[in-house]
Amino acid sequence: MPRFRFHAELDDLLRPELRGRVFDHRCAESATAKHAIEALGVPHTEVGLVVIDGRSVGLDHLLRDADSLDVYPAAPHEAVAGEPPPRFLADAHLGGLARRLRLLGFDTELAGDASDRTLAGVADGDARILLSRDRELLKHRRVVRGRYVRALDTDGQLREVVRHFTLRGRMRPFTRCLECNAPLRQADRREVADRVPPRIAAGQQAFTLCTGCRRVYWQGSHWQRLRALVDSL
Known part of the structure; x- marks a missing residue:
């Protein structure tokens, strides 16, 4: 039967008795690498590389009893110049x-x-x-x-x-609505005066307005806490 070894963070997704070691696993007839790996608890989204006897194979590889698989995690994504931000x-x-x-x-x-x-x-x-x-x-x-x-x-x-x-x-912090995901735009005090408490309208200079749900944002104490979170990343 095929032999498996899961590396790095993939090991944590296995049953405890299978972690940190090489093990044999009986697979269904005509099972692919994807089917076998997922049957052991590891989604294909987490897999970056499968090596069988020193040769890289795809997840659609049909397994044989003599196969010995090393399964490696997906590496952090490397952004390419001009690539649109992920959604x-x-x-x-x-x-x-x-x-x-x-x-x-x-x-x-x-x-x-x-x-x-x-x-x-x-x-x-x-x-x-x-x-x-x-x-x-x-x-x-x-x-x-x-x-x-x-x-x-x-x-x-x-x-x-x-x-x-x-x-x-x-990252482009504070450009998207936290509630509905629509983009934000700059708004002046007069535009939002009837949508915020009077003390906020009087005391704040800068506002942003959601282009979807029309929620108003300003730089209060909550904004400062979120700014600190962004800066810590």
């Missing part, structure tokens, strides 16, 4: 992460209560990177790019995604 689709359980990515200026849709098939189709059709803590969702064949988010707290999740997709140099 994301976060599943319904990652609402905090979605808001944080919007804070950094990234187009991030938050999935509603939809089936895995629907979410995979949306991510594929809109060329979005699917972010989820649901491994079964990420295993869907229509998911081209995705990330199984390891961190449990929102700020940790943000740091993980920023690091993995090398977002630091492509």
Whole structure:
């Protein structure tokens, strides 16, 4: 039967008794590398390289009993000059992460209560990177790019995604609505006077207005806390 060794962070996705060692695993007849790897708990989105007996193979490689596989994680994405910024689709359980990515200026849709098939189709059709803590969702064949988010707290999740997709140099903070994801634009005090408390209208000079839901933003204490978060990344 095929022999497997998972490297680096992929090891953490295996059952405890399989971690940190080489092991044999019986596969279904005509199983591909993708099928076998995912049966062991690792979504294909997490895999960067599969090597069999010193030769790189694709996830569609048909396994043979004599195969010995080394499975390596996907490396952090290296941005190419002129490449458009990535767009994301976060599943319904990652609402905090979605808001944080919007804070950094990234187009991030938050999935509603939809089936895995629907979410995979949306991510594929809109060329979005699917972010989820649901491994079964990420295993869907229509998911081209995705990330199984390891961190449990929102700020940790943000740091993980920023690091993995090398977002630091492509951030445009405070340019996208945290609530609806639409772009923000500059607005003067007169334009928003009837949409903010009088003391805010009188005391603030700079406002931004959501072009979608019309939410108004200004540089209050909450903005300062968010600015500190952005600067810490």
